[in-house]
Amino acid sequence: MxxxxxxxxxxxxxxxxxxxxxxxxxxxxxxxAQTKGAVQGCDESAREQWKRDLAARKKYTQEQRERRRQERSIS
Structure with a gap:
């Protein structure tokens, strides 16, 4: 065990x-997970940075999915 x-x-x-x-x-x-109101009480620049970070994470995830899909199609 x-x-x-x-x-x-x-x-x-x-x-x-x-x-x-x-x-x-x-x-x-x-x-x-909820994003509505996730950055309440912060200044505008902090909210914009949070949005940019979220967009970058989504883009990275999409790129990883695309890379895996290409690897599967090659194999």
């Missing part, structure tokens, strides 16, 4: 269960 990150020994089924449902349970408790 392997130990998880807390040092508790778990079998294959136990590891799968916790890897699958612990994250799901956490996400369902905190709810979906």
């Amino acid at each position: 392997a130990k998880d990150n807390r040092g508790v020994e778990r079998g294959r089924l136990g590891r799968w269960f916790h890897d699958t449902f612990d994250d799901w349970a956490f996400r369902s408790l905190i709810g979906p």
Whole structure:
């Protein structure tokens, strides 16, 4: 049996269960990510920087998806 990150020994089924449902349970408790009002109370430049950062992250994610898609089509 392997130990998880807390040092508790778990079998294959136990590891799968916790890897699958612990994250799901956490996400369902905190709810979906929301961006509405995420930068309230900041000055205009901070809001604009936040928007630029968000756009850059989306662009990076899209580029990664496109790269993976190209790799799959080559293979």
